[in-house]
Amino acid sequence: ENQIITDLLSLVKMNKNAQNLNIRTVNINELLEQTLKRLRPIADKKNVEMVMESFRPVSAEIDEMKFTLAISNLVENAIKYNHDNGWVHVSLNADHKYFYIKVEDSGIGIPEKDQPHIFERFYRVDKSHSREIGGTGLGLAIARNAVIVHRGAIKVYSTEGEGTTFTVRIPLTYVAA
Numbered sequence: 001e002n003q004i005i006t007d008l009l010s011l012v013k014m015n016k017n018a019q020n021l022n023i024r025t026v027n028i029n030e031l032l033e034q035t036l037k038r039l040r041p042i043a044d045k046k047n048v049e050m051v052m053e054s055f056r057p058v059s060a061e062i063d064e065m066k067f068t069l070a071i072s073n074l075v076e077n078a079i080k081y082n083h084d085n086g087w088v089h090v091s092l093n094a095d096h097k098y099f100y101i102k103v104e105d106s107g108i109g110i111p112e113k114d115q116p117h118i119f120e121r122f123y124r125v126d127k128s129h130s131r132e133i134g135g136t137g138l139g140l141a142i143a144r145n146a147v148i149v150h151r152g153a154i155k156v157y158s159t160e161g162e163g164t165t166f167t168v169r170i171p172l173t174y175v176a177a
Contacts, residue, residue, distance in 0.1 A: 021063040021149060023174045028058040028099055032092055035071050043079045048086050050079075055093040061174035062150055070146035071101065073139035074166050078105035081164070094172065098152075101168040110158040118156060119144040151175065 036050050043050050078088040086106040093100045110118060114125045121141045147154040152170035 021066065021174075023061050023063055025059050026062050026064045026067075028060055028062075028092060028101075029054050031064065031068060032071065032090060032101070035068060035075060036090060039072065039075050039079060042076065043088065046079060046082060046084050046086070048079050048082050048084075048088055050075075050088045050090070053089065053091040055091070058092055058094045058099045058172075060094075060099050060170060060172045062170065063146075066146045067150065067170075070143040070168070071103075073143040074103045074168070077139060078103050078107060078164070078166075081105070082107035096172075098169050098171055101170075102165060103168075104163065104165040106163045109160040109162050110156065110164055111160050112158075115156055115158060119154075 032052055032054070036052055040050060075088060075090060082088065082105050088106075089102075089104040091100075091102045091104075093102075110125055118125065119140050121138055144154055147168055147170065150170050151174070152168060154169075155167045156164065157167070158164040
């Protein structure tokens, strides 16, 4: 399938480490708004309400393509693994050193035993859902790699049956190794 090839290429390109990052100052508010706008048709199909909340204007030094890929994967999962008529809440905040993105959903949640493994390549929580929901099992591995090459951190908090929250923390200023 083409998607798996595309996803694997994304992962391989990111694994070559940070040398080929295209770092520039990006308006993170706009990046999030554009990402949500692009994913809205998928949300509309499931009648999932998407809300973005920003606490301040944020600009940061990132690789726009790689970082957009990470956030797109998180938001798309929040939609795909949600209930019909559910919600996805994306928030952006920053302090003097980092910016923070939180992607929360009212979805099916992730069992506690699976949470340590969700960032592994090809790991699927529910194999039976894989066919109907689609995807390659690489989205969260790609998201995690994109966050790490930006010297950031990604965490998951989830309660099965209640929903999931991913938090991403990225330095405002990129510092090469």
